[in-house]
Amino acid sequence: EVQLVESGGGLVQPGGSLRLSCAASGFTVSSSYLSWVRQAPGKGLEWISALYSGGTTYYDDSVKGRFTISRDNSKNTLDLQMNSLRAEDTAVYYCVRQQSSTTTFDYWGQGTLVTVS
């Protein structure tokens, strides 16, 4: 069974850093397409970053240069290093698996809340 479990969220001051981690089971992160999608309180969904099986990374302009997506194949985890955090980064961050090599999000983690204040 595919499962994604995020951790690492919390309260951080503006300008601070936080590292999110997503533990995957039921599949191998190194051979998968994975993304981070966030949702500000009471707002809609926003894709922010992706890491493809070949190692290519993608970022939305809103986080480019501040966030870094990576994976640890030995631990089967996906990570998101977030630096220079801003109030507008406050959101629930979801780790999401993409269906095959598409940008269709078929499995979602339960999310972890990041509050920048």
Added chain:
Amino acid sequence: IQMTQSPSSLSASVGDRVTITCRASQSISRSVNWYQQKVGKVPKLLIYDASSLQSGVPSRFSGSGSGTDFTLTISSLQPEDFATYYCQQSFTRPTFGGGTRVEIE
């Protein structure tokens, strides 16, 4: 690519036929997915590639469209369908519509 959903909210009764539309700012073939999100829950994939039903999703959900205009239809609204629905384009870097909240009338 911008995805514009309408309406932003609607009220309906159990048994009603509900239609939600999504318009893309440019042609995206059939690269649209639909998700359902209940309050406090994780989004769930309903429809992919405009009209393909995700495994386990009830057949009362259907999708259609191509190019710039897409539709999600619930043929007979059930109590468990009250939620917010999002479209998402998978043609380029993914973007989501603003959501449609389906409420009880």
